[in-house]
Amino acid sequence: xxxxTIDDQQVTVDQGTTILDAAKKLGISIxxxxxxxxxxxxxxxxxxxxxVKDAPKLVTSCSNAVRDNMVVFTGTPKVEEARKxxxxxxxxxxxxxxxxxxxxxECKLQDYYFRHSRQPSRFKxxxxxxxxxxxLGATMVLDSERCVVCSRCVRFCKEVAGEENLGIFNRGDHSxxxxxxxxxxxxxxxxxxxxxxxxxxxxxxxxxFKCRSWLLCKVDTICPGCSNxxxxxxxxxxxxxxxxxxxxxxxxxxxxxxxxxxxxxxDVGRWGYSFIDSxxxxxxxxxxxxxxxxxxxxxxxxxxxxxxxxxxxxxxGPSAIGVIPSPHxxxxxxxxxxxxxxxxxxxxxxxxxLPGLDKGEGDKLLLKADRHPNTRGAELLxxxxxxxxxxxMMEKVKTGEIKALYLVGSDPVKYIGEKAxxxxxxxxxxxxxxxxxxxxxxxxxVILPGATFVEKEGTFTNYQGRLQRINKALEPxxxxxxxxxxxxxxxxxxxxxxxxxxxxxxxxxxxxxxxxFTGLSYQKIGPQGIKLTLPExxx
Amino acid sequence: xxxxxLSKNFGKKNAHSLGVYIQDGGYEAMKKALTEMKPEQIIQxxxxxxxxxxxxxxxxxxxxxxxxxxxAPKPKYLVINADEGEPGTYKxxxxxxxxxxxxxxxAIITCFAVGIHWAGIYVRGEYVKxxxxxxxxxNEAYAKGYLGKNILGMGFDLDMVVHRGAGAYICGEETGxxxxxxxxxxxxxxxxxxxxxVGLFQGPTVINNVESIAAIPHIVKNGGExxxxxxxxxxxxxxxxxxxxxxxxxxxxYELPMGTPLREIIYKHAGGIRGDKxxxxxxxxxxxxxVLKPEEIDVPMEYANxxxxxxxxxxxxxxxxxxxxxLVKTLRVLMCFYAHESCGKCTPCREGTGWMAKIIKRIxxxxxxxxxxxxxxxxxxxxxGRTLCPxxxxxxxxxxxxxxKFRQEFEDYIKVGAG
Numbered sequence: 026x027x028x029x030t031i032d033d034q035q036v037t038v039d040q041g042t043t044i045l046d047a048a049k050k051l052g053i054s055i056x057x058x059x060x061x062x063x064x065x066x067x068x069x070x071x072x073x074x075x076x077v078k079d080a081p082k083l084v085t086s087c088s089n090a091v092r093d094n095m096v097v098f099t100g101t102p103k104v105e106e107a108r109k110x111x112x113x114x115x116x117x118x119x120x121x122x123x124x125x126x127x128x129x130x131e132c133k134l135q136d137y138y139f140r141h142s143r144q145p146s147r148f149k150x151x152x153x154x155x156x157x158x159x160x161l162g163a164t165m166v167l168d169s170e171r172c173v174v175c176s177r178c179v180r181f182c183k184e185v186a187g188e189e190n191l192g193i194f195n196r197g198d199h200s201x202x203x204x205x206x207x208x209x210x211x212x213x214x215x216x217x218x219x220x221x222x223x224x225x226x227x228x229x230x231x232x233x234f235k236c237r238s239w240l241l242c243k244v245d246t247i248c249p250g251c252s253n254x255x256x257x258x259x260x261x262x263x264x265x266x267x268x269x270x271x272x273x274x275x276x277x278x279x280x281x282x283x284x285x286x287x288x289x290x291x292d293v294g295r296w297g298y299s300f301i302d303s304x305x306x307x308x309x310x311x312x313x314x315x316x317x318x319x320x321x322x323x324x325x326x327x328x329x330x331x332x333x334x335x336x337x338x339x340x341x342g343p344s345a346i347g348v349i350p351s352p353h354x355x356x357x358x359x360x361x362x363x364x365x366x367x368x369x370x371x372x373x374x375x376x377x378x379l380p381g382l383d384k385g386e387g388d389k390l391l392l393k394a395d396r397h398p399n400t401r402g403a404e405l406l407x408x409x410x411x412x413x414x415x416x417x418m419m420e421k422v423k424t425g426e427i428k429a430l431y432l433v434g435s436d437p438v439k440y441i442g443e444k445a446x447x448x449x450x451x452x453x454x455x456x457x458x459x460x461x462x463x464x465x466x467x468x469x470x471v472i473l474p475g476a477t478f479v480e481k482e483g484t485f486t487n488y489q490g491r492l493q494r495i496n497k498a499l500e501p502x503x504x505x506x507x508x509x510x511x512x513x514x515x516x517x518x519x520x521x522x523x524x525x526x527x528x529x530x531x532x533x534x535x536x537x538x539x540x541x542f543t544g545l546s547y548q549k550i551g552p553q554g555i556k557l558t559l560p561e562x563x564x
Numbered sequence: 565x566x567x568x569x570l571s572k573n574f575g576k577k578n579a580h581s582l583g584v585y586i587q588d589g590g591y592e593a594m595k596k597a598l599t600e601m602k603p604e605q606i607i608q609x610x611x612x613x614x615x616x617x618x619x620x621x622x623x624x625x626x627x628x629x630x631x632x633x634x635x636a637p638k639p640k641y642l643v644i645n646a647d648e649g650e651p652g653t654y655k656x657x658x659x660x661x662x663x664x665x666x667x668x669x670x671a672i673i674t675c676f677a678v679g680i681h682w683a684g685i686y687v688r689g690e691y692v693k694x695x696x697x698x699x700x701x702x703n704e705a706y707a708k709g710y711l712g713k714n715i716l717g718m719g720f721d722l723d724m725v726v727h728r729g730a731g732a733y734i735c736g737e738e739t740g741x742x743x744x745x746x747x748x749x750x751x752x753x754x755x756x757x758x759x760x761x762v763g764l765f766q767g768p769t770v771i772n773n774v775e776s777i778a779a780i781p782h783i784v785k786n787g788g789e790x791x792x793x794x795x796x797x798x799x800x801x802x803x804x805x806x807x808x809x810x811x812x813x814x815x816x817x818y819e820l821p822m823g824t825p826l827r828e829i830i831y832k833h834a835g836g837i838r839g840d841k842x843x844x845x846x847x848x849x850x851x852x853x854x855v856l857k858p859e860e861i862d863v864p865m866e867y868a869n870x871x872x873x874x875x876x877x878x879x880x881x882x883x884x885x886x887x888x889x890x891l892v893k894t895l896r897v898l899m900c901f902y903a904h905e906s907c908g909k910c911t912p913c914r915e916g917t918g919w920m921a922k923i924i925k926r927i928x929x930x931x932x933x934x935x936x937x938x939x940x941x942x943x944x945x946x947x948x949g950r951t952l953c954p955x956x957x958x959x960x961x962x963x964x965x966x967x968x969k970f971r972q973e974f975e976d977y978i979k980v981g982a983g
Contacts, residue, residue: 068754068908071950082949088754110946114915147939150922174908193749193908196732198918200908 027093032100041431044086044097045073053099056108056137058115058223059175060087060169064184070175072137075099078270081108092442108141117148117200119224120170129223130238135174153198158342161191163212164230164292165218169201172226178218185289185390186212202226213388220278229276231296235264236275243376244498245280245552249353249478250294251385252395253288254487255279256553259298259498273499274301274479278524282553285491291392300477301502305462307474308503311552318472320371323514325506330471331518333454334370337429343371347418347427350377350408351459352397355483355495357531359399359406360539362433365512369520371491373412377403379440382418393488398478402486405557407543416441419448429454433508434475438464458511475508476501482528483509484550486557494547566794569782570775570805571819575662580697582704585665591710593781596675598718601784606677610780612788614801614822618655619645619773620878621735621954627680629770632889633758642675642683643745643759646698646774647736649688649727651851651901652881655805655817656774660687660694663778664701664839668724670777673784674709675722678770683724685743685774686761689731698726733905736955738771740907751909752953775805789923796823799866806865808834810884811841823864830861830884838970842887845970851898851960854965876961892977895966896924902959916947920963927974930981937974940967 028037031048038047046062047056058070066088074083078096081308083104086097117135123129143265155169179202182191190208192423194201210218219229241260261274267334273558277298279290293297300306310326311318339552347365350359359377366372383395403409413421417439421427430452435446449455449468457469480501486492501507506514516522526530529547536542541557549555573579573588585591597606611626632640644667648656660667671683687695702724705711711923713721727745734740737749742764744750763769779802783791795801801822806829809815813835820829826848835974837843843858848865854875856863867877885894903921922944923936932969944963947956967974 066754067909068952071911071952074950106944107950110942111911112949114911114919114946117919119913147935148919149933150919150926153918173911174914176909195908196734197903197906197908198914200914 027091027095028226029093029095029097031092031097038091040171041090044075044077044084044091044095047091048075048086048097048099055086055099056133056141057087057175058133059177061180061221064177064180067176067180070111071171072111074104074111076104079309097236108137109144111261112138112142112468113144113147115173116393118147118153118170121216122171122336125234126171126225127228127233128171128222129236132225133223139171145390155199155201156203159203160209161204161227162215164215164296165210166228166230167202167231168228169203171224172202173224174200174202174289175223176251177221177223178227179180180210181214181217181221182210185217186214188212203264213392214289214390214428215289216292217289232276235269235272240264240497241275244479244496246479246495246498247398247408247493248290248294248297249398249485250291250396251299251387251391251393252397252400252488253286253391253393253400254485254489254491254493255294255391256282256292257291257294258494261479261498263499272302274298284556285487285489285493285554286391289391291388291390293392293396298479300461301479306502306505307462307466307472308505310504311472311475313470314371323506326473327470327514327518330456330473331515333345333456333471334429334431335519341428344412345426345428346431347374347413347422347435348372348376348431349379349415349418349435349437350375350403351436352377352382352400352403353434353478354399354403354508355478355481355485355528356399356402356406356492356535356542357483357528358433358512359408360404360535361509361512361516361525361531363402363406363408365386365516365519367411369516369522374418375411375413376409376413376418377435378415379435379437380410381440391562395488398487399485401490402490405486405559406535406539409521417447422448422452425451428452429456431450431456432458432465432469434459436463436465438468458508460505473511474501474503474505475511476505480505481507481509483507484532487554490541490559491554492542492545492550492556492557494550494552507520568819569794569803570659570778571817573666574658574817576662579662580664580701582701582708585663587906589785590665590781591669593785594669594672594710597676597784598716599722603677603679606673606784607672609783609788610677612683613777613779613783613791614788614795615779615791616801616867617773618775618779618879620806620852621648621980622877625772625776627873627880628760628772629674630756632678632768632770633652633761634679636768638765639682640678640680641764641767641769642678642680643738643741643764643771644671644683644685644774644777645736645738645741646687646691646694646770647741648691648879649736650879650881652807652809652847652883652896653850653879654807654895655879655881657691657694658817659774659778659805659809659861660691661697664694664697665705666778666781667698667774668701668705670780671724672705672715672722673780674770674772674777674863676720680770681721681723683722684727684731684745684747686735687722688725689729695726695728700982702726732907733901734907734953734955737955739954741890742769742773745779752955754952766785779856791971794821796821796864796866799823799864799869801866804865804880806880806882808882808884810882811838811886811889812884813838820865823869826856826861826865826882829865832960832970834882834884837884837886839886843884844889845885845891847881847883847885847962850881851883851901852954852961853878855962855969857969889975891970892924892928895962896921896928898962899924899959902955906955906959910952910956912947913951913953913959916943916956917959919943920959927977930977932974932978934978936978937967937971941983950968
């Protein structure tokens with residue numbers, strides 16, 4: 026393993042490590058545009074030039090491997106002069122439209138200019154005119170004048186997404202990114218192009234002109250779009266006037282996790298966040314009066330729900346209750362649900378497995394056919410197979426054997442169709458607890474508004490059995506509450522139930538009771554998640 | 565004057581045909597190489613010949629061949645660079661048009677020496693006649709059994725093809741050429757890996773200029789020492805073709821010993837300045853070579869000597885400018901050329917060449933400002949040594965040398981306005 030000196034600090038790295046990566050190990054960041062750790066190298070932007078002792082010229086640190094006893098300097102006047110010069114070259118034809126550029130605030134060119142240049146422009150001639158507002162497909166817009174021709178996007182499409190519709194056209198300072206004639210970008214990973222574009226050349230239609238990047242708060246989360254559990258960051262604003270009225274969450278971006286999603290996020294997951302602030306969010310508890318729902322308050326609906334369930338159990342026994350939770354819920358939500366129904370009310374008819382839950386269209390990279398983030402968690406908590414299946418419950422509701430049906434974020438009408446619709450409309454008591462209005466909710470007698478994944482703490486277990494945390498970014502919309510919280514409040518009204526105040530308390534109990542979680546804590550899970558030790562045949 | 569070697573067939577009737585070529589002793593060297601010599605011996609002779617790459621970089625040919633690994637998981641290739649695009653250079657074209665079999669024969673010997681079974685020649689797209697003549701020569705060689713399977717019954721196979729370029733200066737840069745050869749956009753590759761290890765279609769690849777390859781049969785036939793001895797005393801390195809253009813009485817291609825003084829080329833061989841005017845400037849090695857002033861032309865035309873005075877041998881193309889030449893216009897033409905031909909892959913060349921062209925165009929129009937010349941110098945310094953391939957440095961050569969050596973002329977333009 027070669028040992029080298031970078032800026033007077035010694036470091037030992039693996040054979041073949043680049044100077045840039047070796048410097049990173051020492052906490053020295055070398056500016057770069059074209060280099061991306063997950064893409065092939067092209068050595069094109071020349072921003073990462075550094076001085077190597079005894080080398081005749083500055084060398085590109087992104088592509089040159091270290092040698093034993095190499096002496097590297099990353100901040101000498103010669104290096105700084107080169108950076109200044111490269112930045113000046115890029116800026117001569119770059120429009121100074123930062124005030125209206127979506128990338129401003131998180132733009133590499135802007136950052137590097139302020140860190141390494143800050144010189145006024147010496148350019149007195151006309152800038153090269155290039156195409157602006159180029160539609161590259163369903164989701165991305167290109168501004169060629171802002172482009173620094175780093176080719177990250179071209180390499181991403183080819184190397185990661187496996188689609189060669191993007192290329193660089195023309196030569197010299199007329200070089201421009203574009204799609205081949207008659208082609209558009211079509212893959213499911215387009216959003217990453219906006220992430221990896223070091224400048225504002227590629228912007229997502231979904232985010233364009235909606236909010237300044239510096240007004241956005243960021244919290245680590247897990248994409249709830251499928252069972253892959255991609256690590257993500259949710260970008261949101263706490264003040265309604267910062268962006269679009271009524272919109273709090275503006276985007277989801279990927280967070281690096283080599284074991285799960287590398288550094289990418291698919292479009293299905295990335296742009297699936299809109300339900301959080303959508304118009305069909307359930308924001309107040311409600312009761313059905315005649316054909317309509319009437320706004321109510323928590324006390325009333327919890328009382329109604331509790332007494333309804335109690336009555337059914339007393340009159341018909343626990344087998345007259347059916348519970349269908351959704352694998353969208355966190356482990357904490359599901360564990361709290363299990364405590365309430367299984368332990369307190371002795372209900373056995375609990376099944377999250379609506380037919381067709383895992384029948385989406387997946388791909389080879391990240392997207393899984395099962396579009397639920399916590400199917401594995403629901404399985405590990407035993408929320409299926411203890412009593413009737415969800416489908417059988419529908420039959421029993423229809424025959425009147427099941428009197429009360431409790432839906433938690435689930436939508437039997439969507440998955441089963443007419444049969445479910447008929448059954449649900451015949452239920453004596455249909456309780457819907459969830460985040461958004463849906464076809465099943467429409468038939469409910471009681472509505473309990475739940476919190477979305479960005480409005481609560483919790484954990485998901487992905488398809489590999491990796492336990493990962495989600496964090497609370499925002500307060501639940503309106504009067505909505507985390508599902509585990511709702512169960513805690515209901516539990517108190519129905520019997521002996523722990524008074525959970527935090528999701529972490531629910532987790533602690535779960536870790537004590539449920540085998541694969543034994544010995545774990547939020548701290549142990551950490552930001553990158555932890556692989557559960559699963560019983561044999563389940564890994 | 566010794567007998568010409570490389571240019572002996574220039575202007576000779578039907579010299580491009582196999583019959584005439586063989587009558588004149590053609591393919592004797594190939595026979596000698598394949599039947600009497602071991603590959604290592606051939607490489608030794610080429611080493612001894614002092615032959616340096618005639619494309620511009622001047623890398624010793626024998627050394628280049630020796631970098632090719634003996635055993636490689638991928639096929640090895642010979643690629644002949646015939647993308648002659650350096651402004652002022654027109655020496656490869658007559659070789660291909662009048663002496664195509666010398667290229668084929670040189671290729672066969674090279675491939676035998678390095679253990680290659682597939683050779684391609686990448687020809688500048690505009691060189692239609694060269695392409696026709698090369699294809700003709702290759703077909704004749706196949707028919708005669710000099711190409712194809714089991715050449716001369718020695719168990720050596722070689723296929724050879726002509727690949728036509730589409731008109732890009734950057735495709736003369738060896739890795740840009742390889743990309744283009746593979747059917748991709750012609751842009752230089754990151755180095756390392758060098759083509760000798762990872763070249764055409766990822767295989768180890770020898771890339772040689774047409775003039776280098778055409779010299780190989782002569783070296784094999786007469787020996788490396790003989791060729792080396794043809795160079796100027798104390799300099800060696802054989803003979804070289806010098807295409808002379810510009811304001812001379814007899815522009816043309818001159819085959820002369822390596823190390824012939826530039827003054828002798830201009831005043832003796834090319835007949836001196838047209839109209840007996842005064843010499844103002846000379847570009848000694850194609851557009852990319854820094855310009856020389858009249859007092860600098862006693863330099864021997866040879867790699868190290870030219871480098872010593874801050875210029876370069878390049879392709880050996882001598883461009884002569886008399887006292888009436890407008891150097892602002894000349895530099896504008898050159899700068900527009902580089903801006904047009906920059907491939908756009910790396911930042912300094914992509915942006916810097918365009919910027920220099922814009923400034924010089926503005927100065928030419930009479931709208932220059934006093935700071936412009938310093939800006940050009942600083943742009944050039946910003947490009948120099950920082951680009952992915954030599955094109956950036958090639959643009960810097962004329963820019964820096966014109967503006968520093970003839971600064972007054974540029975300042976006059978800025979002060980007084982256009983001519």
